[in-house]
Amino acid sequence: MLIVMGLPARAQTVLVVGDSLSAGYGLRQNEAWPVLLGERLKQSGYGHSVVNASISGDTSANGLSRIDAALAANRPAVVILALGANDGLRGLPPKSLRENLETMARRSQAAGARVLIAGMQLPPNYGPDYTQKFAATFREAAKATGSALMPFLLEGFAADPKSFLSDGIHPVAAAQPRIVDNVWPPLKPLLGKPAAGR
Template identity: 55%
Template structure:
């Protein structure tokens, strides 16, 4: 079930930032206000220009699921920027990186046709998936960003991925203390798109 939250309260907006992700953006195991998209909404409050944040992330979402839901979300929310944070569940299921990349490319194309700008957020797989798989998985994001000339966050957990205390008991989902770090990492690439 989509936890689609419009994370703002004012009435006049320069645009909408649509966060299109999985549990890492849906705030799995956290209170809604602790997740990085909520922190983003707070950061953008009163900004010039002023953007609202819609978090349409779903725990367990794959790139195929995200692709199938995207057209309706674009019609509903009419975003000016879409943050695509998908692919981790494809990787955890061992799905081919080429299939993931094809789904992401279709999303990028669909968003581009709507007139919105795209920020792609990458992910890395644990080393136990093998060097060939982890390398091709990571490269998929880099190649998509380069070929489409879009901004890329190479790894949303940059700077804390090796710190066990920054993750919940499952070892996958970051704790509340990690969310500001995620936001800072994403903000570096997102801020230039908010014009």
Template identity: 55%
Template sequence: MRSGYRAPRRWLQCAIGAGLLLSAAGALAQTAATAGPAATAHQATAPRTVLVMGDSLSAAYGLRADQGWVTMVGERLAREHPGWQVVNASISGETSAGGSARVVEEVLRHRPGVVVIALGANDALRGLPLPELRRNLARMIGASRHVGARVLLVGMRMPPNLGPDYTRGFEQTYRDLAAFFDVELLPFLLEPVAADRGNFMDDNLHPTAEAQPAIAGHVWPALEPLLR
């Protein structure tokens, strides 16, 4: 990376986050004004949070919550990093626009140390123009970074019936954003299970309970370094 580009890039990253959080400035000021020593002490001892913002693939669609990969990651987190916890803010059917609309409220509520952004599949299924996907995900990354959180951006891959240009551009969007914001990228959430039809429910979209441990094991190596 050339040094001449680094400064304007950092400025833009900060501007994205600051612009999103500006609307919440009143709530922040009120919280700071009313928080006393007890609240400060609680924050110092409370577990650090990994906030997951995803769609049905992360919300354990069709499964019990405890069968989903996010819960499994949370259980491993409790064992290996007891100072951390997972909050799953994923919603079935969520799009990047929905995540972008919710991100400020979520990061201000949970003050996460790490944010996992796993959105985009529903955008592609609806044929959302890629510039909109890029803009929505950038806003989520910017808001997360602005509250001091590290970010794990989780990508998806789409079937070829969407057309080669869209399919390639969709994957490239995640790579470009990860490079621009200098955040960790997991290119494809379903990498370890996608090749076997038996890993999916009858809708051929959502992984079964039996496939969830493989997904959790796939996410962990990308997430764990961000906890240090």
């Protein structure tokens, strides 16, 4: 292992801090999209590994409470913040969500990581005012912190019932590669050049 000024060299780690949508709720462990992202990175010649620090049920406040420990433990090169869905489902204030996302992003950046914020959208039954403010929160947090943005984690299949478990919330295994396809374009510029030079 390379040693720089007495410390281990930064691992090429992508840290995913999310909720059940990233933790692989209802799936086998190897089916969740962060695992598939790790496979995509390897196939594309990148030397990065993926650490999935997602916990089912987490809100952005929960994520904020544990981000420092996750950063210290993993020293990531890239952090994907995939939180907010539970804030929305519970009707929590978008202002608090934005503040939590911005704080997590800034702490990640201060630790030397690039940040990708994964956006979320709510079904229309939450009302147009709340759903619009909620969706805009991710864009605003990304802009305020200079983070990369993926507008909607479930883009392209959110309206397809067959892509979700019977609860209508959590994507099935067959939908997980589509999440990777959504993550990949905004993530790739944050990774640097592939180790294999592809």
